[in-house]
Amino acid sequence: MSANCIFCKIAAGKFGGPPVYQDEDVTAFRDINPQAPRHLLLIPNKHIASVSEASADDQALLGKLMLTAAQIAKQEGIDDNGYRLVINSGAHGGQTVFHLHVHILGGRKMTWPPG
Ligand code: 5GP
Numbered sequence: 001m002s003a004n005c006i007f008c009k010i011a012a013g014k015f016g017g018p019p020v021y022q023d024e025d026v027t028a029f030r031d032i033n034p035q036a037p038r039h040l041l042l043i044p045n046k047h048i049a050s051v052s053e054a055s056a057d058d059q060a061l062l063g064k065l066m067l068t069a070a071q072i073a074k075q076e077g078i079d080d081n082g083y084r085l086v087i088n089s090g091a092h093g094g095q096t097v098f099h100l101h102v103h104i105l106g107g108r109k110m111t112w113p114p115g
């Protein structure tokens with residue numbers, strides 16, 4: 001756990017409501033400022049500042065994030081119509097919280113290119 005990291009606090013159950021999904025590796029919860037009818041964040045319980053900061057030791061954890069995101073999309077009922085997974089990294093990527101997170105967005109048709 002990294003001191004003053006809001007997502008570490010959420011993963012530890014010290015902030016926010018009950019998670020949508022949690023196991024020993026990852027936690028999912030609803031975004032406080034949703035950009036789509038369904039907008040969840042999926043994080044590793046371990047503090048990794050960004051995908052750029054992940055190491056080879058995190059390979060299985062990163063794979064688990066992808067597979068769990070797909071599982072949550074099914075649970076949220078957005079699997080049939082499709083959804084978008086987004087990982088913002090760094091300033092140009094638009095990252096604002098420096099604990100790696102996957103955005104799971106669905107419930108409306110997404111546009112491309114992203115803003
Ligand atoms: P980023 O811009 O880093 O890719 O995404 C950070 C996301 O975290 C934003 O969509 C923002 O709304 C969300 N967020 C920031 N603080 C909180 C919080 O305290 N609780 C929840 N549930 N979401 C948060």
Ligand code: ZN
Pocket residue numbers: 001002005006007008009046047048098099
């Ligand atoms: Zn953290």
